[in-house]
Amino acid sequence: MGRAVAVVCPKGGVGKTTVTVNLASALADMGFHCLLIGVDPQCGLLSSFGRDRFAVDYGLLDFFDPEGDPARVVQSSTMPNLDFITSNVWSREEEAELIERAGAEPERLAASLADYRGHYDFLFLDCPPNMGPLTAAALRAADAYLVPMQAEELAYHALPRLFDAVDELARGGAPMPELMGIVLNQVDERTRLASNVIERVRDDYGEQVFQTMIPRTVRLAEVAQRGLPVNLFNRSGAGARAFAALAEEILAAPARP
Amino acid sequence: MGRAVAVVCPKGGVGKTTVTVNLASALADMGFHCLLIGVDPQCGLLSSFGRDRFAVDYGLLDFFDPEGDPARVVQSSTMPNLDFITSNVWSREEEAELIERAGAEPERLAASLADYRGHYDFLFLDCPPNMGPLTAAALRAADAYLVPMQAEELAYHALPRLFDAVDELARGGAPMPELMGIVLNQVDERTRLASNVIERVRDDYGEQVFQTMIPRTVRLAEVAQRGLPVNLFNRSGAGARAFAALAEEILAAPARP
Numbered sequence A, B: 001m002g003r004a005v006a007v008v009c010p011k012g013g014v015g016k017t018t019v020t021v022n023l024a025s026a027l028a029d030m031g032f033h034c035l036l037i038g039v040d041p042q043c044g045l046l047s048s049f050g051r052d053r054f055a056v057d058y059g060l061l062d063f064f065d066p067e068g069d070p071a072r073v074v075q076s077s078t079m080p081n082l083d084f085i086t087s088n089v090w091s092r093e094e095e096a097e098l099i100e101r102a103g104a105e106p107e108r109l110a111a112s113l114a115d116y117r118g119h120y121d122f123l124f125l126d127c128p129p130n131m132g133p134l135t136a137a138a139l140r141a142a143d144a145y146l147v148p149m150q151a152e153e154l155a156y157h158a159l160p161r162l163f164d165a166v167d168e169l170a171r172g173g174a175p176m177p178e179l180m181g182i183v184l185n186q187v188d189e190r191t192r193l194a195s196n197v198i199e200r201v202r203d204d205y206g207e208q209v210f211q212t213m214i215p216r217t218v219r220l221a222e223v224a225q226r227g228l229p230v231n232l233f234n235r236s237g238a239g240a241r242a243f244a245a246l247a248e249e250i251l252a253a254p255a256r257p
């Protein structure tokens, strides 16, 4: 059975989409079948695979919309072992409708994904920058959640808010996944700010912080422009190597009891 | 009468909070009285002034909550000419309530701010990374809106979605402000990616893109850690100079008819 992993952080721009795409691609490289689900209405996943929003009709909304067609939501990424489901909302009105349906039927995403767990080794859910109904639905559907953060002050401050929100959902009766870990991303180790934040986050969260840190590299910023994960155009670079190391670290970690 | 400016971009992490704090501080330096309003429940403004969320009781929620106390929402930043109103929600439940009230009474924020416009030259509204009810309320309260973006692909893709959302709100009858401009932030001009995106955004949006670009500097990333705008601890650096230039460019621009 495939492992469903929600990629979550209410702070914007920490690298949820970038980590989702490049970690999945590193796992796909090792032969694991991965399905990526764009839960974020921004459609960042679609751009990361070089696809235009007009090119795809079916997606996340079809899981929540009674008139939708869930059978047609999976798109091939043209890369082996890597498929995706995009968020297929564009207007504010559609987005508000999706959020409302996710709030009304929070377990619907989990139920819709159940069929896919038999076909994939990993299912990654790329969440929007908030802890609202869509992120809550993704957490309910997940076995674990992964938290990217920048080695910067505002991202550090977002962590207690994130974990409080997960606790609040659990207190409300929602099944919450285990924390897979916190991964530091866009790290420039030369700066005092970064080493200061890294030290504090390792002090506070200890083993829950991955050893592997993803550096800020131009190649990683180019992923969305090229429409390719970094290991497919810069295999030997620091970015691809870091995501391969992260994949190894995740595979080696025993799933918490 | 003070000018109300909403700082908006649905893409996370482009620098809405950083631009709000440092642009306002550059204007405060020139003698303009500025009020910053944290419309984003993440409370990024509070951190940027080194304040702890437990230290402030009154804020945005008091505008929307019938039992609130709007008279006590303005906090002094300890810097001359710079005050702020923070978002004072923490839990998911409180945030959901704030969003619901903003959706139900979208003109409430504009009405609450009306009193302050006589006391300040500029009122900046720092918005969350989405185009939902809080951003919509901020746009209704504003005379103009400012769009920070990174010189990166996913931020570039966010622009049509942003402008479509503003058009959609206008079609729905909401008074929408004029576009003050798009400001490129976190720019590393040495990369091909940045110059490529800059070229495209200037091609597409022409005069609507400010000439001034804000570079990515470590000092700017340190603002939230120090709890001070960059011109108060690194006055001669590239970050402070860029924000002073942006302030000049904004002051020089004729308000559009």
Ligand SMILES: Nc1ncnc2c1ncn2[C@@H]1O[C@H](COP(=O)(O)OP(=O)(O)OP(=O)(O)O)[C@@H](O)[C@H]1O
Pocket (backbone or CB within 6 Å): A011, A012, A013, A014, A015, A016, A017, A018, A019, A040, A042, A044, A127, A128, A129, A185, A186, A187, A214, A215, A216, A217, A218, A220, A221, A222, A223, A224, B010, B011, B012, B013, B129, B150, B152, B153, B154, B155
């Ligand atoms: N390690 C990295 N090196 C260089 N650039 C990066 C890295 N990680 C992310 N980026 C870039 O930083 C920006 C933010 O990353 P991304 O969009 O993945 O974050 P996000 O958390 O998904 O954002 P949002 O909150 O809007 O969903 C993007 O332009 C991306 O290309």
Ligand SMILES: Nc1ncnc2c1ncn2[C@@H]1O[C@H](COP(=O)(O)OP(=O)(O)OP(=O)(O)O)[C@@H](O)[C@H]1O
Pocket (backbone or CB within 6 Å): A010, A011, A012, A013, A129, A150, A152, A153, A154, A155, B011, B012, B013, B014, B015, B016, B017, B018, B019, B040, B042, B044, B127, B128, B129, B185, B186, B187, B214, B215, B216, B217, B218, B220, B221, B222, B223, B224
């Ligand atoms: N010009 C810059 N140079 C260096 N760091 C910057 C710059 N602008 C922003 N940052 C840093 O980048 C991160 C994102 O910026 P910020 O939080 O202001 O963006 P935002 O759009 O307000 O994010 P959100 O979408 O979460 O509200 C922060 O850690 C901030 O310190």
Ligand SMILES: [Mg+2]
Pocket (backbone or CB within 6 Å): A015, A016, A017, A018, A040, A042, A044, A126, A127
């Ligand atoms: Mg994203």
Ligand SMILES: [Mg+2]
Pocket (backbone or CB within 6 Å): B015, B016, B017, B018, B040, B042, B044, B126, B127
């Ligand atoms: Mg912000």
